[in-house]
Amino acid sequence: MLKVSALTVSYGSFQAVREVSFEVRPGELVVLLGANGAGKTTIFRAVSGLTPADRGSRIEWAGQELSSLSPRAIVDSGLSHCPEGRKLFPELSVGTNLRLGAYRCHDKAEIQRRLARVLELFPPLSGRMNDPAGALSGGQQQMVSVGRALMAEPKILLLDEPSVSLAPKVVAQVLEAVAAINRTGTMVLLSEQNAYAALEIAHRGYVLEGGRLVLHGPAAELMQHDEVRRAYMGA
Amino acid sequence: MELFAQQILNGLVTGSVYSLVALGLTLIYGTMNVPNFAHGQLFMFGAYLSYALVMRAGVHYWIAMAIAVVTLAIAGAVLERSVFRPLRHAPPLNSMIAALGVMLLLEAVAQNIWGPEFRHTDTPYGGIVSLFGLPVAAHRLILLGAAAASMMALLVFLTRTTAGAAIRATAQNPEAALLVGIDTGRVAMATFAISAALAAVAGALIAPISLVYPAMGTVVTLKAFVIVVLGGMGSVTGALIGGYLLALAESLGGTYVSATYQDLIAFVVLALVFTFRPAGLFKAAV
Ligand SMILES: Nc1ncnc2c1ncn2[C@@H]1O[C@H](COP(=O)(O)OP(=O)(O)OP(=O)(O)O)[C@@H](O)[C@H]1O
Ligand SMILES: [Mg+2]
8 A cells, every 4th residue: 555644845935735644545547636736746756756845755565665766666566657748758669668677676577478468558659669668659659658667567657637728538548548457457546627537437536735635535426526626627 | 982981990999988878978968867987997897807817917818808707897887876876856957977087087087006107918819810812910809799799788788688777767767666665776887897897898909900099988978979969869879870870871971081080070970960950860769
């Protein structure tokens, strides 16, 4: 279980995230909703060790306190972060991007097995393995980014707005893949602005506003919640 | 015709040195965004170590080169760890000033150990051979081959191995590299070591056919910077090809245009590139 308590993250004197607590339980797909600048990315970065959390914050995962670990040790603990904006290695081939996702695995046969699994999930990548990742369409680049994170074979996958700036049809494909990943037992923490589509595949959700959590509950409840409907679904 | 062929050969020999030095510079710039002004001094140390081992300790030429390469690789790693690592999160100007400091320091150290005199290294390939009827110092051919082999090895390493992919990944997106579990600090150290080793190869190769003296690195650093800008900051292909191109332009220009202004050619080329292709001839890609 991933258990975040009283997470505060500051950029200089500005507190981007304040006293946020949430958890992702085994088998769950949890969505973090929030408008631009609400603090979703900041939370993800703190969890995966890219941005230091303030004192007093606790990020417990697999019996370890993550806030004192390096990003590499966090990857080794079974947590994989697919960052906002894809962050591919644009000049490297799709195949190399994916294989680098399994950088911490040194068993060639195992890497091959994971690769086959990712290609099964994202069939369009099969024909593009030797192309530079930067040459792919937005949707396919997103597949590479998610695939690269999956290559670490994480127990929990953090996905930061995987559907941003994709065509509606591609959004559905990507989110369907996310749901499929979760069905195989991988825990997922997903951030989205696309509230309806995300809540449809999620078990539970949290709503973030100005760096604070304002609401949480089962996905079905949030979908009916007036405030969520008003803020995120234009209802 | 013979003059022309001779100048082409000169250009290729100088180009081998330029490319080897520029490759290291561009690798360091690409992965760490540090313009290592001290890079030519690593080249100079490579030349001096080869000189000292061959001429004073009687070590065989190739063994001397191997020792110089290993020593410089370690020195490069130490330099990254002790000087540039602590400045990683500081403004870029700090790294630049540090690099200038290292440059002056290394030159002073060399002057102290070996003095200001011009030195020269013997080579086991001191003879003259005939290349399609052209008399050529054998060592020049050895230099061409060894430089090409080193660059080949670098390219194979960068494009065919996981460690090479980790270096390129770190250059292209350092945060994503962290997220897949790459230790980017180790990558920085390895990149410095590899770059210093390449500079040492260049220094040891040129020592028998050129003069070895404390300031020999300064001009080479300047040229290497021109090449790195010319080839596109951070571009490996650009540095490789750019090194040979610049040296050929210099040797042909020096012969057919003006020998007095030979060293200016680099900067004329630079000015032209800045004017017409500010991003360099090749897109940055490690
Ligand atoms: N590196 C930074 N330095 C200073 N402030 C930052 C930095 N990164 C983010 N912020 C600020 O922190 C707040 C939260 O930003 P964050 O990127 O976490 O939001 P987000 O919910 O991910 O938004 P989006 O939906 O646009 O991705 C914003 O006010 C943002 O301006
Ligand atoms: Mg964000």
